[in-house]
Amino acid sequence: MTAAALDRRPYDENDVIDAEPAFSAVLASQPRRRRKAGRSRWAVGITVTVIGLFAFLPLYWLVITSVTPDADVFAFPPRFFPSTFTLEHYVSVFSDPVIFEYLRNSVIVSVITAVLSVVVSMYMAYAFSKFRFRGRTSLMYFVLSSQMFPQALLLVTLYVLFAQFGLLNTYQALVISFTTFTLPLCVWMLKGFFDAMPDDLIEAAKLDGAGHWRTLHSVVLPLTAPGLVAAGLFAFVRGWNDFIFALTLAGPEKQTLPPGLVNTYIGEAATAWPELMAASLITSVPVCVAFILLQRHLVGGLTAGAVKG
Known part of the structure; x- marks a missing residue:
């Protein structure tokens, strides 16, 4: 049909x-x-x-x-929406020169820690990733095993060591201790990034006559900028937020913001909570700005080494 x-x-x-x-x-x-x-x-x-x-x-x-007046800070029940606001606590923080001394110490220690951690870790990570030598795997796990020990457990040992070398109450003590604890994670972070980089790029550089030093600085490092930024930002935040080492190894003149704010606003008889909150908010701004400006590089650095290309 x-x-x-x-x-x-x-x-x-x-x-x-x-x-x-x-x-x-x-x-x-x-x-x-x-x-x-x-x-x-x-x-x-x-x-x-x-x-x-x-x-x-x-x-x-x-x-x-x-921004709450002193008379309303300890009101009971607590008020989640205060009826009056004040900026006198921020004025008090900005008018205190000691806070700016702590801020300067934090910037110096954190920046030097970040730079030193990135410089040392990138050479270590490149060697672990692209070179094959006896004891390489054991040395890699030895570096990683340093993260298994609580950092506070090593504080007494570091204190005695720095005292013998005359480094107590100095920037060097803080930078060395912070860099020591940030290196393992920075090394493994950058190693994963170097592992994801094709070996053909390095072989092409060698065919053009470039040595290991020239290859690393002219070919590899420009392509690993996100990883370097991620490692540097991690080391910077580590130095910026540390409390116990900065309190123990640095004297009053070299203390950074975390122990400095505690010593300034927290006393035995009373605590200036509004000023402490205002100072904490102000000192958090640099780290937040750094994360916002470097967010793209930070995410790329943390994820690029996850998949080998």
Whole structure:
């Protein structure tokens, strides 16, 4: 039978498959799917809200306390929305020259720690990644094993060692201790980045007459800028946020911001919480700005070495 004849043939209900049971099953399943999707959205919303409160409520409380008058700071019950605001605590922080001394010490120690950590770790990571020598694997795990020991456990040993060499209450003691603890992670971070770099680039540089030193500085390092930024930012934050080593190894003239703020605003009889919150917020700005400006390089440096190319 031709197609034209089929089109002219009268409609026969036997030629059509009865789809009513299947269609009814689909209709019946739609409410269940909508209820399940609704429960999933509620669960995701509640989870995100709890995580957001856990992450941002302390920051909100820090900001609110820094602009709350002294008379209302210890009001009970606590006020999440103060009726009056003041900037006198920020004025008090900016008018205190000691805070700027601590800020200067933090900048000096953190920048030197970041530069030294990047310089040392990039050579170590490149050697581990592109060279094959006896004891390479053992040495790599030995470097990594240093992260297994609590840093505070080594504080007494470092204190005695620095005292013997006359390095207590100096920038050198802080820089050496911070760099020692940041090197293992920086080395492994950059090693993963170097591992992802094709060996063909290095072989091409060698064919052009470049030695290992020229290859590293002219070919490899320009391509590993995100990894270097990530390692440097990690070392900078490590030096900026440290408390126990800066409190123990540095005297009053060389202390950085974390122990300096504690010694300035926290006393035996009372604590100037509004000034402490204002100072903490001000000193957090440089790190936040650095993360914002270097976010693209930081994410690239942390993820580029995850997949070998």
